[in-house]
Amino acid sequence: MYVAVKGGERAIENAHAWLAEERRGDPGIAALTLEQIREQLSLAVNRVMAEGSLYDPDLAALAIKQARGDLIEAIFLIRAYRTTLPRFGGSVPVDTARMNCMRRISATFKDLPGGQVLGPTFDYTHRLLDFKLAADGQAPKAPTREAAPSHVPHVTEFLNREGLIEEAPADDTPPPDLTRAPLELPASRALRLQALARADEGFTLGMAYSTQRGYARNHAFVGELRIGTVPVEMDIPELGFSIEIGEIEVTECETVNQFKGSKTEPPQFTRGYGLVFGQTERKAISMALVDRALRWEELGEDNQGAPAQDAEFVLYHGDNIQATGFLEHIKLPHYVDFQSELELVRKLRREAGADTAGDVAE
Amino acid sequence: MTDHAYNFAYLDEQTKRMIRRAILKGLAIPGYQVPFASREMPMPYGWGTGGVQVSAAILTPEDRFKVIDQGADDTTNAVSIRSFFERTAGVATTTRTKEATVIQTRHRIPEDPLSEGQILVYQVPIPEPLRFLEPRETETRKMHALQEYGLMHVKLYEDIARHGHIATAYAYPVKVEGRYVMDPSPIPKFDNPKMSGCPAIQLFGAGREQRIYALPPYTRVVSLDFEDHPFEASKADHACGLCDATDSYLDEVIVDDTGTRVFVCSDTDYCEGRQAQGFRGKDTA
């Protein structure tokens, strides 16, 4: 006798209850507050804001808590929430030359106006587990000095004066928005940059790394990496001018890439660009390298068939919410499809004379 | 009870208009994949976000909604999607195919014939039937434009040369009104003939891939085949162990450690309906 399984609804309710219990962990230990996450796991918060395409540290902290620290799950929560928000308009482009920098380094010049500012970086920490941190949570005091001059010119401006780097003229064409229109190829650079800015950090890193190892190598120098806050302004048509609506932290990376010239372009330096919400420099540098690799066509370079040169490949596979959803959906029931495959394989084996075991007992 | 924190059927009105326009173009060009700006939904891509967006755009408060996955109303993802619309649209739901006005499905077409007032919404993972032959969207779009479907026929014919049969058991490609080759979603090929001449409206939503396509009622849908190897809608050669139906698609269930199998209807509503009428299969007590 066979009785069909039932109870999907109860199974789901129970799974949710169990999840909530596991999320909380040992109730004898104090629960994490959103403030703690926002302040002390700020790089996780930044990544969730960047790939979630929503600048809100408190919501990102909530998402991280809800997702039990699974950042892709947290990004997913933010994306789904973002979809429901009304859109009031677009901001004026942020002016990163006016950035209030907490970090600014150039790999191409020893010194330059605005100076080299290391800022709060892991770069020269020795990666030794700090057992003092396990014991106490005391905040050491960092030394301070007067703030540097607020205008920090871009390195590429200096190269531009000599005509050594490609021009990047201002363009007021409204950029396309892949959250409001389906992705269409070929994609403009603005659209590619938007996709890269919210692409998975690991995917972007892997793609960028592949260019360094020779899959469309583009000889990148970090012309400049800067992290800091910039004001966000919006044009208010009723007022006839723009007003500042807030301030966001961003990371910007401009690479300067060697370029021997092509059929259409003279020898000069070329640019790769990365701009990402928050302090997210691994992502911003990766983005700049991949951006540069994707520009082969407009610069008249050869297509080496490298993955990072393939806009369709990069743009269709860099989004971790799309990727994880589709990847994980294969754990959903597929027994109808599987049954049809079973029948087919049995039939083919029967005809090939392979099925000597005969039918299994029924 | 509707969840008032969100708009009726979750999506905002602007998003619904965008989806509705895509549905109308899809109906006007049967089998053609209309790009649409799919939104991020509160369930993962690949779990029915396309179907959910289409359902959200077509539901009215008076609808009676049915959701099936693998033919069953009680599968976890079907339960999850059904409760999403109970919560956000406040629509009545049902498990009865005949009573439903809108049916969202993953991988099956119900056994009971659909009727004129009904709408069947398919969840589609990969809407492009040529995708496994050509991974590039830029190329497949050209192939549809030029009706260049030779590659598909070559693939099917290679199967025949190698196996003596077309080795595609589900997501079996169809041609719509002699023009577009279309992916029927991963339904078993047993269900393919139900698509043709169907009195209901059939809508297909692929969220992650951002495509919507449609079949108006009574559209001619032909499964690709060859004169010497005609299409055959196959199923397990058994009767349902619960309701004794011989005309329904069957799931194979392993019931003990020795591997004993029983075959039961994949369409749970159809099976229950037959059992209520007194039909009994050999595996009932």
Next chain:
Amino acid sequence: MTALIGGFTTPATHSAHAFRGVMTAMARPGTIETLHGAMPPAPLSPAAGAVLLTLCDADTPLYLAGDTDTTDVRAWVAFHTGAPLTGPETCAFALGRWDALLPLSRFSIGTAEYPDRSATLIVETDRLEAAGATLTGPGICTTAALSLPGTGDFRDNHARFPLGLDFLFTCGGRVAALPRSTSISAPKDC
């Protein structure tokens, strides 16, 4: 002030019902549906108003042809839909009486790769009934009939399938549709 009234009082449910009507019409060419809830300024019919409210917004350039292009209509469209007004060549939707919409060659019929990027024409008519030209094709079991303002233009349109225009016919509160997929033969009594 007329611009502010005559929209859907409950937009989510009104537009859900109106869309089901329009979708049924498009899916079943020749079927006549009734649309409720819109009271646009003259000369627009309530059905045409409902179609605009249901399908048009800032993303859909709209062409107001002939006598539909009035100050009142412009203000109503701007307030309730936000659709930018444009000419026939660049519109996603066009609205007007049949004569004002001709010649059809001005409208976009889509491209071979994107046949969906074509205009939808909302044709205001004085007469809308299930009689006249014989329709066959997707959405139609055997044949259907619909009072069309002509036959030649619709046949030419169908001949370009999958490119082409799609039509909604509005009359009072009623709507019917003719997608490009429908094949037309002349009324038998003509």
